[in-house]
Amino acid sequence: MEYLNELNHEQREAVIHEEGPMMVIAGAGSGKTRVLTYRIAHLINHGIDPFNILALTFTNKAAREMKDRIGKVIGDNEARNIWMGTFHSVFAKILRMEADRINYPRNFTIYDTQDSKSLIRDIVKEMSLSDKVYKPGVVFGRISAAKNNLISPEAYRRNTEIMSEDSQAGRPRMVDIYTEYAKRCFRSGAMDFDDLLYKTNVLLRDHADLLYKYQNKFHYILVDEYQDTNFAQYLIVKQLAAARQNICVVGDDAQSIYAFRGANIQNILNFRNDYPDYALYKLEQNYRSTKVIVQAANSVIDKNTEQIKKTVWTDNPQGDLIRVHRAYSDNDEGSFVSHDIFEIQNQSQRPNSDFAILYRTNAQSRSFEEAMRKLNIPYRIYGGLSFYQRKEIKDLLAYFRLTANPNDEEALKRVINYPARGIGKTTMEKLLIASNKYDQPIWEIIAHPHTYNTGLNKGTLSKIGAFALMIQSFQSIINKKNAFEVADHIAQESGLVKDLNADKTPEGVARYDNIQELINGIKEFSDQIDPNNPDRIFTLPDFLVDVALLTDADNDDDDDNKVSMMTIHAAKGLEFPYVYVVGMEENLFPSQLALNSRSELEEERRLFYVAITRAEVRATLTYALTRYRWGQLSQCEPSRFLDDIEEQYLSRPKASPKQSNPFAGKGGFDQARQQFYKPMGSANDVNTSPKPNMKKVSDTPSQASAADLNGIRVGTEVEHARFGKGKVLKIEGEVPNHKATVYFPSAGQKQLLLKFAKLKILS
DNA sequence: TGGAATGATGTTTTT
DNA sequence: CATCATTCCA
Numbered sequence A: 001m002e003y004l005n006e007l008n009h010e011q012r013e014a015v016i017h018e019e020g021p022m023m024v025i026a027g028a029g030s031g032k033t034r035v036l037t038y039r040i041a042h043l044i045n046h047g048i049d050p051f052n053i054l055a056l057t058f059t060n061k062a063a064r065e066m067k068d069r070i071g072k073v074i075g076d077n078e079a080r081n082i083w084m085g086t087f088h089s090v091f092a093k094i095l096r097m098e099a100d101r102i103n104y105p106r107n108f109t110i111y112d113t114q115d116s117k118s119l120i121r122d123i124v125k126e127m128s129l130s131d132k133v134y135k136p137g138v139v140f141g142r143i144s145a146a147k148n149n150l151i152s153p154e155a156y157r158r159n160t161e162i163m164s165e166d167s168q169a170g171r172p173r174m175v176d177i178y179t180e181y182a183k184r185c186f187r188s189g190a191m192d193f194d195d196l197l198y199k200t201n202v203l204l205r206d207h208a209d210l211l212y213k214y215q216n217k218f219h220y221i222l223v224d225e226y227q228d229t230n231f232a233q234y235l236i237v238k239q240l241a242a243a244r245q246n247i248c249v250v251g252d253d254a255q256s257i258y259a260f261r262g263a264n265i266q267n268i269l270n271f272r273n274d275y276p277d278y279a280l281y282k283l284e285q286n287y288r289s290t291k292v293i294v295q296a297a298n299s300v301i302d303k304n305t306e307q308i309k310k311t312v313w314t315d316n317p318q319g320d321l322i323r324v325h326r327a328y329s330d331n332d333e334g335s336f337v338s339h340d341i342f343e344i345q346n347q348s349q350r351p352n353s354d355f356a357i358l359y360r361t362n363a364q365s366r367s368f369e370e371a372m373r374k375l376n377i378p379y380r381i382y383g384g385l386s387f388y389q390r391k392e393i394k395d396l397l398a399y400f401r402l403t404a405n406p407n408d409e410e411a412l413k414r415v416i417n418y419p420a421r422g423i424g425k426t427t428m429e430k431l432l433i434a435s436n437k438y439d440q441p442i443w444e445i446i447a448h449p450h451t452y453n454t455g456l457n458k459g460t461l462s463k464i465g466a467f468a469l470m471i472q473s474f475q476s477i478i479n480k481k482n483a484f485e486v487a488d489h490i491a492q493e494s495g496l497v498k499d500l501n502a503d504k505t506p507e508g509v510a511r512y513d514n515i516q517e518l519i520n521g522i523k524e525f526s527d528q529i530d531p532n533n534p535d536r537i538f539t540l541p542d543f544l545v546d547v548a549l550l551t552d553a554d555n556d557d558d559d560d561n562k563v564s565m566m567t568i569h570a571a572k573g574l575e576f577p578y579v580y581v582v583g584m585e586e587n588l589f590p591s592q593l594a595l596n597s598r599s600e601l602e603e604e605r606r607l608f609y610v611a612i613t614r615a616e617v618r619a620t621l622t623y624a625l626t627r628y629r630w631g632q633l634s635q636c637e638p639s640r641f642l643d644d645i646e647e648q649y650l651s652r653p654k655a656s657p658k659q660s661n662p663f664a665g666k667g668g669f670d671q672a673r674q675q676f677y678k679p680m681g682s683a684n685d686v687n688t689s690p691k692p693n694m695k696k697v698s699d700t701p702s703q704a705s706a707a708d709l710n711g712i713r714v715g716t717e718v719e720h721a722r723f724g725k726g727k728v729l730k731i732e733g734e735v736p737n738h739k740a741t742v743y744f745p746s747a748g749q750k751q752l753l754l755k756f757a758k759l760k761i762l763s
Numbered sequence B: 001t002g003g004a005a006t007g008a009t010g011t012t013t014t015t
Numbered sequence C: 001c002a003t004c005a006t007t008c009c010a
Helices: A002-008 A009-015 A032-045 A060-074 A087-097 A112-128 A136-148 A155-159 A160-167 A172-189 A192-205 A209-215 A230-241 A266-274 A289-302 A330-348 A363-372 A393-405 A408-415 A425-438 A443-449 A460-477 A483-493 A496-502 A506-527 A540-547 A597-611 A640-644 A665-675 A680-687
Strands: A022-026 A054-055 A083-088 A107-112 A189-191 A219-222 A247-249 A278-285 A320-330 A355-359 A379-381 A564-568 A576-581 A615-629 A634-635 A717-720 A723-734 A739-744 A748-753 A760-763
Touching: A002 A009, A002 A032, A002 A564, A009 A032, A009 A054, A022 A083, A022 A266, A032 A054, A032 A060, A032 A230, A032 A247, A032 A393, A054 A060, A054 A230, A060 A083, A083 A087, A083 A540, A087 A192, A087 A230, A087 A355, A087 A540, A112 A136, A112 A172, A112 A189, A112 A425, A136 A172, A136 A192, A136 A230, A136 A576, A155 A172, A172 A189, A189 A192, A189 A425, A192 A209, A192 A230, A192 A320, A209 A219, A209 A230, A209 A408, A219 A230, A219 A266, A230 A247, A230 A266, A266 A408, A289 A320, A289 A640, A320 A330, A320 A506, A330 A355, A330 A576, A330 A615, A363 A564, A393 A408, A393 A483, A393 A496, A393 A506, A393 A540, A393 A748, A425 A460, A443 A460, A443 A506, A460 A483, A483 A496, A483 A506, A483 A540, A483 A748, A540 A634, A576 A597, A576 A760, A597 A640, A640 A723
Parallel strands: A022 A247, A022 A278, A054 A083, A054 A219, A107 A189, A219 A247, A320 A615, A355 A564, A355 A576, A379 A564, A576 A615
Antiparallel strands: A615 A634, A717 A723, A717 A760, A723 A739, A739 A748
16 A cells, blocks of 8 residues: 555545545645545455446546556556546446437437537528527527436426526527427437436436446446536436445535536535535645745635635745736737747756646637747647547548438438538428428438438439438448448548548648548557457447547647647646746636626636646746737737736736837847748848738738838828728837837727738838 | 538637 | 638529
């Protein structure tokens, strides 16, 4: 039991706690994961069968890391048998095993959000409702909330409060859409993300034998990030733990950042009601960060009213103050961060992987990507558009899905006419009408065109017949050959590869490469060997099982030495020596959508807390004075959150913007260095042409060289890409930070930094 | 029916 | 600005 010596008193108590309910409230950086992993290892060391342990996490990555770490303590062979994964993946697995009990096919499809919204869009259209009123996103959110609270379509209709909410919002037909949506998912043999939890609840509620079975399977249940569970998840856990009460939940109310998707902090508070004799362990010592960071973070979270009191403290050194940096623009912000990283690396030989840039929204990543590329700093972006959400990938997966489950309506709609085979809109409409009329999946109509009256002419029917035949030919091999052989066959025979190959634009080539990458991934999947059953063939349906639940963060190569860039949400649970929290501006962080209620604002503040506490050595906060949003240059105000940090922990910029930018003076060298490597043609554009043609100047702002300033003075007529023609009223500042006040008849008076604004001189 | 062109429209965060 | 959806034309 060597490992027990690596724990402090409170951690050890939590690890060796044997029977009965327990809760661990774990402050940021207090060794929460360590407690969970050692606790599981400890259970197994004490004779608990790994098969009887259920450990639920929020991301696949967290699950895998935990498994690895447990494996290091007790051996991989044992660790492999623990039921460990995300709520969604574990219960998808159970639902597949028990699918027939709720009349679902075992190989049901999992609809991702895109699929769900597309189906909703169709339903709204079919019901002749306005998609302005019934926006797919809004409708989906409403349905999702219902499911997360275990409200069936029938219960929804009976609930007068919900119904009147809808009618007051001008959406009285919401319940009809929900009803139809549920029906169509069922008919397609599909579940959406929320169904995985909702149907699990149904399964356990309606089938006492199954409840009994799983209660007796999972002797020990552990839940990570308990503060992020929603009602559906809470109830599953409660049901499964009811018999033995060996439930261990770990969480931190201060890090609850998923209330927007139904997570309920009350689940933590309810715990003491559900299990009155529970044991509570509080981990308050932070091992991650400096005193400054810990105390600054505490001063932030103190501003929230809703919280469980605890005092996070640390023995670590004091550390540097938290720097606040003011940038002129989003691009300037990017260049500040990249130069700062460059500098620190030069001074203290830190690897790239010691740095992370955290932002509120994925859209912010762009200026940082550009800035990092300019300095040749390798980086990796987590999140954003996941590999599996790219159009070409979804297209090919749709062929796979359709082959495995031909009732999958969304997959069918996606590929029936891609690549083009003459089955157009009107045909699809007729098929949909017939499908609804006979209450049969579209595939059923396609496969037996003469059984149903579709009103389609002969030519169309033969095209449809050819498509059906092709899918059927795929079906005939799908379980006989391994996943790679089938996938490759489908990619070729469907015509998809050929279609992509014909596109020689850079984007087209990238799409083709993505398809190759997917196929390669499937090849790897097929080549694995099941240690318990060496003869097992890994088929395409095997591959599809989890693919909808995979995210980008799952195929990481984390031995890579790269700067990490991600949203704060994605950074939860991670830590980095140097952290940059960027875009600290009103309406961005906190998001303007969170300003309506106290609770939403407090969630944003918790998000800020999460962001700061990712840092081990040094945290830097940056904001920009101007930023392009929705293609518009907009003025920004520093975030109110900056004032939530006690002043003593901050190093603020000086009053004058000029002094605040330590790299202002270096810009020229940067530009010169870049230009040095530029081909002659483009260098000329930038340097020698007195009136650069706007179209030719690249969108890299720093290329607008100092020479441009000379032509502009008060009274000069200029043209701006966005605001049109205008007249310069005032020029202030010094090289290279000239700022001009320009009056645009169309947009009013604007302050522009000449370094960045692409002004064309007209007079 | 297919494709290009144009227009509307929207961006939090994720399984 | 970027994506998507609808529209329009061949």
